[in-house]
Amino acid sequence: MTAMSNLPTPPAPAPEPNRIDNVSPSGDGRSSYWGLDAQETVATYVKRVRAIKAQSIALILANLVAMIWFVEEGHFALYLVCFVLLLAIVLIARVRMGTLFLKLGEVVSQDCDPARYRAVLDVLSARDRFGRSANTIAIELAYCDYLELDSAGALRRLESVTFKRKDNVRWFRALQIEFLSRIDVGDLEGARDALARLSTFRKNFREGSRNRASADLQVADYAVLVRPPAERDAADAARMRERMALADCHQQRANWQLYLAEYELLHGSADQAARLAGDPTLEPLTPRMERLRAEVLSGLEVSG
Incomplete structure (x- = not known):
């Protein structure tokens, strides 16, 4: 259905990078994958993806049958209605898939378990036959590297990330992880440079938007972390x-x-x-x- 490269991403007012547009539940709740091991988390996520795809395909097929019948009977107005419904089905499926992936991030933001998050990312990477999600997966794996005490590995992985558009929202998340990783390896000069790029990049978000407010808070938070304790x-x-x-x-x-x-x-x-x-x-x-x-x-x- 939807490629992971089309999903929303970063930041949030926190010392660790969260995705833009991902509003976690208030308080110290747990993810819907809480209590599952890595293999069970993968299986549950894949099952939910398949359920969304199956439901969407069934609705699309039913809609196509109706469209064909309406054309044969000359009901062109109803045909157009079905065409709009078809677009709505596809859009809703994309939104549901995006939301599902964002909720998966709560394995880290709520459960604090990057190993389980990595397990799902590895499966998604193996299934990404055309590499459409390679950059998104690489950024998320770099985040896992950082959380699992391999900041040097995170920085190496981020070197493979590239987007055609310089204002692609995922660059912000990549810069967040770069900043935190450089702090961890003791590269304060590199961290300050990453923070400067984050500060510049946030201007791509519309003034007054939730994304801009979140980015502004993140940059202010990082201004604290860039100073030695x-x-x-x-x-x-x-x-x-x-x-x-x-x-x-x-x-x-x-x-x-x-x-x-x-x-x-x-x-x-x-x-x-x-x-x-x-x-x-x-x-x-x-x-x-x-x-x-x-x-x-x-x-x-x-x-x-």
């Missing part, structure tokens, strides 16, 4: 608290909480850092978040 100040900490309160998915809230715990540790508030990093509601965590929490807890032991 020891150089962050009280205003940065206030922004972290604000982002925790406004987070629209578990990953966002937990990420900002861990960044705040790191800030408190480095600025002499060990009790606060311990409370934030030891919070049981932080679970589940991505491997990257697990590492940051371990670093904070280790720092607390040293300072204690």
Whole structure:
């Protein structure tokens, strides 16, 4: 039905990149794939894709039969109605497929499980016979690389991404992942350059639109993260608290909480850092978040 290359993408007001137009459920909910292992997640996603395709094909065939009959009977007005319905069926199928793929992203944004997300992406890549979704898949796999502590691999993978249009919305997501990966490998100059490109690219989004507002918030958030942790100040900490309160998915809230715990540790508030990093509601965590929490807890032991 619909190619994954036609699906919507990035950002959101969070330290990790989420897709533009993807509004996650409020609070710390779980994805519809929660509790499934990688193989079960793949099977469930594929089953849902097939169901949408089967339903759409059945509706298209029924509509075509009606169109043929109306032409034979000379009911051209009804034929035109069926033609419009045919276009609507195709459009609705594309929207449903796009929504399904976006909801799959909640395996990361809610469940914090990039391994399961990668498993589905690998299946989609194997089925992408004509390479129409290669760039989208590469960007998402690079995100998995970053979350699974392979930022160098993420940067290498992003080198293969190319779009004909310079204003393709997926460039923003690619730049987000590049920024975060460069921060992780210690390339602050490269991260600042990526942030500058993000700031420029956001102007492609219409002023006043949800995408533009989300992009503006993301750039402001990254302006905090581009500063080394020891150089962050009280205003940065206030922004972290604000982002925790406004987070629209578990990953966002937990990420900002861990960044705040790191800030408190480095600025002499060990009790606060311990409370934030030891919070049981932080679970589940991505491997990257697990590492940051371990670093904070280790720092607390040293300072204690």
